[in-house]
Amino acid sequence: MMGHYDPRTVGAQIRMKLPFLTPLEARVVDTITGRNDLDLTTALRQVSEDAGVSDAMVVKIAKKLGFNGFRDFREALVVYRQTDVASLHSEISPEDSSADIIRKVFQTSIQALEETMSIIDVSAFDRAATLLHGARQRDFYGVGGSAQIARDVAHKFLRIGLRAGVQDDPHMMLMSAALLGPEDVVVAFSHSGTTSNVIEAARLARQQGARVIAITNYATAPLSELADIALCSTAQGSPLLGENAAARIAQLNIMDAIFVAVAQRDLERAEAQLARTRNAVDNKRRR
Known part of the structure; x- marks a missing residue:
């Protein structure tokens, strides 16, 4: 079941809890959010093996981040990824033109405003x-x-x-x-x-x-x-x-x-x- 998330709140929800995770938990979250192949069929086992922790640990982290469990967390991330919100925020590179820089800086602020609202x-x-x-x-x-x-x-x-x-x-x-x-x-x-x-x-x-x-x-x-x-x-x-x-x-x-x-x-x-x-x-x- 898709679409009961406001995608703008997903990134916010995870970021606000990150400072209060242990270093290991934060590393597991990085591993999960860093996956480019994450979709609604990604199995818990794939994620836990990839991160080098138990299935139970992944579920515990999902709950700590405010989700009901792994599947809830997975769905929220998939919905978040499908919006432009996640892609707006890209690093500045030496090849960037002034127009690129303006767009990136402004988009970062626009995104912060959207998510905060x-x-x-x-x-x-x-x-x-x-x-x-x-x-x-x-x-x-x-x-x-x-x-x-x-x-x-x-x-x-x-x-x-x-x-x-x-x-x-x-x-x-x-x-x-x-x-x-x-x-x-x-x-x-x-x-x-x-x-x-x-x-x-x-x-x-x-x-x-x-x-x-x-x-x-x-x-x-x-x-x-x-x-x-x-x-x-x-x-x-x-x-x-x-x-x-x-x-x-x-x-x-x-x-x-x-x-x-x-x-x-x-x-x-x-x-x-x-x-x-x-x-x-x-x-x-x-x-």
């Missing part, structure tokens, strides 16, 4: 928008590339009259977290979900009674586990582009959607504040 938990998204709308103080934590996303969102919130503090220094994050209370919200950005500085500050914020929203690429990462709400991007890794580039685009879009949902909660006020902040900047432009 397909896995967004709408009720979690709603709760996050409600929390951010009603918060007294909004703290955004992130280091490196994640801090850039935090700044982008804080800038948008300020335009509609909602202040958000962006902290990208470990000590500043902790000091700010120590001052939060039950009416406050933290948005913690970490691609891996394992950035210790961000986790420490988010944990302290929780201890103060603040709510924590995690924005990460992995649903079962430590940051997601400690958060009240986790909103996940999903992006395939590429040695040259890295996961981060495509994940950043997806995370920016998640936060853009959150921003719109927050503004929608009180559209009249948002529009009035937008006019005020726009006027302040317009005056600057005319000189």
Whole structure:
């Protein structure tokens, strides 16, 4: 029976669980996903012998990845392969023309957006928008590339009259977290979900009674586990582009959607504040 999968979610589902497999399990998954001849008739025995493990081990890994068993996993992979989704992501080579490079880079981002949109938990998204709308103080934590996303969102919130503090220094994050209370919200950005500085500050914020929203690429990462709400991007890794580039685009879009949902909660006020902040900047432009 084919077709009950949304192919965009298959790659996402496997990628999100990969960091939590043992090295042996990850190698078995690589062996299975690397087969060009995989189809609906590929036997469990073929796969397990190829990977050098028992049949039971393959079934256990399929279940760990969130499938019912080997046949379910096999079917999901076949469906995924039949779509363009899997083939979009190809490595950059020395022979690539500029047009090839543009296509590959853009397609990687388009794919990250498509897949992320397909896995967004709408009720979690709603709760996050409600929390951010009603918060007294909004703290955004992130280091490196994640801090850039935090700044982008804080800038948008300020335009509609909602202040958000962006902290990208470990000590500043902790000091700010120590001052939060039950009416406050933290948005913690970490691609891996394992950035210790961000986790420490988010944990302290929780201890103060603040709510924590995690924005990460992995649903079962430590940051997601400690958060009240986790909103996940999903992006395939590429040695040259890295996961981060495509994940950043997806995370920016998640936060853009959150921003719109927050503004929608009180559209009249948002529009009035937008006019005020726009006027302040317009005056600057005319000189």
